[in-house]
Amino acid sequence: MSTCPNFTGGFVFAIRIFFKDLVVMGVLCHVSGKKMIFPLLLCICVAERALGQVRYSIPEEMAMGSVVGNIIQDLGLDVKRLKSGRARIFTEDGSEYIGLNAEKGTVVVAKRIDREELCKQVSPCSLHFQIILENPMELHRIDVEITDINDNAPFFSKREYSFQVSESASPGARYSLESAKDPDVAHNAIQTYKLNPTDHFKLNVVSRPDGTKYIEMVLHTSLDREKQEEHKLTLTAFDGGNPQKSGSVKINVVVLDANDNSPVFSQSVYRVTVPENASRGTVILRVSATDNDKGANEEVAYSFSHHTDGASSHFNMEPHTGELTVIGVLDYEKVKHYEIDIEATDKGGLADTSKVLIEVIDLNDNAPVISIISLSNPIPEDSAPDTVIAMLNIKDLDTDKNGQVKCFISKELPFKIKSSSTNFYSLMSEDVLDRETVPEYNITITAMDEGSPPFSTNKTIILRISDVNDNAPVFPQPFFTAFIIEN
Template structure:
């Protein structure tokens, strides 16, 4: 509203016959509050006829009614603080009553506050006594200022001046009230200033703002206001971890500006350094810190000790001592095996990881730097894989058969001075693989067995060795299946699989088979198995199981074969030679000849080795024409075997003389007359025999050819026997030429053969006691012998001629 009585209402609300106005306090009397004619919708006539009046319940008359204009005006001074005090909002409530007809309208007038009051304190001055030793942060409560206004017009801020030592703190309570306190933020020193004068001013929020103030006197009381002060706020030092007990490592000092008893200082550890109390001690008077325990860099590297200096007034100062424990090389490296592959196969490739190692040294810097190595001349190496981790690896080809296990010494050495080292030995075993075949001590061996052995007899034991281990070195022996003389080798021999003994399955005959070549296989138990072979030559040793056989002279059933010796024969005259063989071998076939019986033992002798019959004296006329010699042939076996042969010798110079001696003169005269008939008959028989011999010879040759093919396919060996040749070395007598004969024998006596050479100019007299023939028959028989094509024909002819 304005002073000219203009309308002063700021706003109004109308609802159900109710109007609300707002006016500030302290408006001049007569100021318009509002136009009710307009606000209530009334006209001037109704206003005049209704005789309006204001009714208040409390009888207050702050608002009046101008009926002429229909306005509400201020009737008297309105003081909001007097009317409502601190209540807000502050309102005036009254009714306007109209008559004819009766109407009632409610009117509310809100009185708003204006900044018409300044803040004020209840006291004009405050006094405080503060000891100079008061610590910063000490609080002192002050009375709040008061202001009857409300809202922004009441007290809003405070200001303290000066603020060298104190500052103001405003505290708001949950109920919205505030109180203020003075906080010491800088220590007081009575020695510098004994009294401090401060001014506290309160300001409201009005415009313009208003304020009120109060004076504060602070009196500083003297006290032990100088606390001890350490020379350093932080003490730093390095202490070797091997510092001996009782060594003073640091002396601290503090100063106190007070005098008298207040300057005496006591040193101590703070209560926050319990961990160091067992290792360090502090002298309370001198401030010396000594070592009382064992320092260990590897456990604790740093110590932080809070120390305290206190005077007798209880003032203190604190400081820190930072102790750095320096490392010395007092720890050896520690080797830990994280993983180990043991054993490892011998076929492991180079760079195979055998073990993982963790090697660490609790020391630091060079004292904790570790070098790792293994003993030399081993197929291994050690390699760093990462920090503090190492790998033990193979570096070459391994061979269990050469070195079955290794003791690998791993050495770790730090770089301290002097250096510390640690060693750990790893026993590494090399596992076997089947990389070696069984080996015989020799690839060929010879075994001897005597013929006629018992089946199951052990010939020999073979032995093979295998450099491998366990099952890879378990050897079994087998006989390789091969053909021996057309039969499987297992038909002759067997091998013990465990012991390697070679056994004869059957009995052997030296005269049939003299040797075998068999193959023995040694096989290990590896997977896959490995094997090797050995050849065993089995030699059949001869036994003296065959007697000598006389080849010449041939013994006949009825005819007599006589050797002629002229009476003019000298000493040593070769009469004949006994030829014998023995199918045995060696000394069992060594033959010796002895004269067992003789008509005249003083006339003849037999060569012990060659069987030659010679005269040992000259022949006389007194010697009988007919001489009978019995020769025994013995071999050299144990026991020896023998054969006998009868040799007829005719001592005469002519055939008639011999015939007269060997002919039976008691025969019938008629038989002598028919001698010619028998000669003719003999010639016919000989012719027939010659033709028959040709057929037999052809048949025998075919048979021998077929037998040689059978022997070739059956692998039966043919054993030739070539006895020496004998001759009359003297060149005299009736045997001036050489006897030639060949003997071929096989294991089968049925396949043996004997071949005689022709006897050149040899006089052999064949006497038939029942014969009365003449020399023509003898000559014809000689011719037949000369014409024979083979020894078999000779033998056949001789046999036929010698038959009765």
């Protein structure tokens, strides 16, 4: 997209204006309250509609009815056109966060928008919808980015955690801590941690090779069980919002004797792939950790970390063998990957942590879905070729070739399917229509993906042809002969 050079405060977006034999592309800028269009490209083609695209940015939690943007100003429309075209909003997922005020030509907040509920940790978080007008048909794409506000404080899943630490543990021994969670993103997410007191332990933030981070306590002065059998600490997480928010958890450290070696995983990060149709009981990974102690202290038990949520309903960790098995139904369209924190703990309470990254492989298990979003029925028999009859939305939840869709109709019909934009198609007339010859057509639209084997979906439109006065009266013969008796 081009920009408006040297214009401060300009709102920029791309506009394509289609005429019968001409396409003009340009950039529309607001400069000192005026609209200016800068042409970019001129080419010869045939098209049937206008397409505009606008991007807005609003914070989450805005009050219902708050104005998101003025589409009259930004799309170059007017209120009369909105009313005559029966302007409406269409969303592929059926969400109703944004509404249209046709009387004022604005898009507004229709219901509460919670960025964390809408997008979780995905950033940027955007709503995508189309404004559809008829007579003539137009489709305008609107993107609304939902920015984060600091409406969540960091929190831990429990109020208190307990550790058992051997008095023989050497300075430098590491003890994994639960990371706090904060649904906010960017600077509103967790930025720092603080551990108090720091007489024996200090806090360390560790970066894994995959870019994720976790926190741990590091022993920096030796413990003596005979002097103090228990240490009480407080871990606090701070976000970067203004004002800053925080959350705390209590840590209880019990000092034990004798066990002075912690288990160590063979890898800091395990990576594995699994098809979404994997059956229950399938072993997808075996992890291992070693402990240099002898006897009972070298026996290691494997488990999910206490702050791993969501994965336990789909996977199971066998505590003695370290085998990770599938126990639930996987669905790539719902969850594409899992991150599981695992622990190896010996009988003395010492532990090591690692992460398992599971990538779910997509299979072609979804058929395309055809939605008719606008239909002109009947159409007059004198309709010119390239008249738009219907607008269609076709989508497939699968990815890559499994989600790539081809749309077609019978070549014997005087109609054609044309792609108008991603996931949108137009059903158009291609030849002269004659109601006296064919008063009605059954048009079967077929959408087929490119998976192996492919899935397809059909939808039939019964299109009626309305009559126009295109025939004059005709006598059955050019002249008639009659005889009359003279009397």
